[in-house]
Amino acid sequence: MGFHTFPVERADQLDDPARYRFCSLEELVYALDLTPTDTVLDIGAGTGFYTLGVAPHAETTIGLDIQHRMAEHLMDRDDRPPDVSPVVAGTDALPLADGTVDVAFSTMTFHEYSTAQSHAELHRVLRPDGRLVAVDWRRDGTGEDGPSLEERFSLEEAVSQLQGAGFHILRAESRPETYLLTARPR
Numbered sequence: 001m002g003f004h005t006f007p008v009e010r011a012d013q014l015d016d017p018a019r020y021r022f023c024s025l026e027e028l029v030y031a032l033d034l035t036p037t038d039t040v041l042d043i044g045a046g047t048g049f050y051t052l053g054v055a056p057h058a059e060t061t062i063g064l065d066i067q068h069r070m071a072e073h074l075m076d077r078d079d080r081p082p083d084v085s086p087v088v089a090g091t092d093a094l095p096l097a098d099g100t101v102d103v104a105f106s107t108m109t110f111h112e113y114s115t116a117q118s119h120a121e122l123h124r125v126l127r128p129d130g131r132l133v134a135v136d137w138r139r140d141g142t143g144e145d146g147p148s149l150e151e152r153f154s155l156e157e158a159v160s161q162l163q164g165a166g167f168h169i170l171r172a173e174s175r176p177e178t179y180l181l182t183a184r185p186r
């Protein structure tokens with residue numbers, strides 16, 4: 001499980017507003033259902049394309065990325081508010097205390113980090129009543145945009161992986177080219 005990591009050489013492509021066609025900021029914020037006191041974890045934040053749009057709806061936003069140079073993109077953004085913290089780490093060893101994250105989310109990244117160890121780590125850092133929201137490319141999409149079909153999971157595979165890690169699925173929807181999942185740790 002888990003496919004290749006998005007290359008930092010193509011980081012500029014992540015800031016293309018045309019990407020909102022596949023997941024708008026508005027629908028993401030709606031799915032996250034944040035309160036102003038929430039601590040949010042953006043898993044595989046990349047350049048911060050969605051991170052910065054989500055941040056005003058939470059108290060603290062952690063932009064996690066395994067690639068140092070991606071975190072630098074986020075760190076160097078002129079429009080990054082002080083309550084958005086870039087963190088360089090992989091999902092398999094999160095530098096966060098148990099039960100400290102209200103909402104963790106990922107956009108177009110689940111297929112890159114999905115391993116049993118990563119799910120166990122996300123399960124550990126989320127509050128018991130917290131939520132994980134993942135929007136990612138569908139295996140049965142067209143493949144015209146995004147990663148190749150072989151690198152994607154189906155909605156059913158993603159659901160099964162999270163259930164295997166002890167998550168309870170609250171929402172699982174197929175949309176054109178992508179799926180959207182919401183899960184609780186218990």
Ligand SMILES: C[S@@+](CC[C@H](N)C(=O)[O-])C[C@H]1O[C@@H](n2cnc3c(N)ncnc32)[C@H](O)[C@@H]1O
Nearest residue numbers: 006044045046049065066067090091107112113
């Ligand atoms: C396709 S990009 C998407 C970036 C961002 N979520 C967006 O939608 O603009 C995936 C990002 O996830 C990061 N990533 C991949 N696997 C990761 C892991 N196991 N832990 C943390 N970050 C990871 C990559 O370095 C890359 O920046």
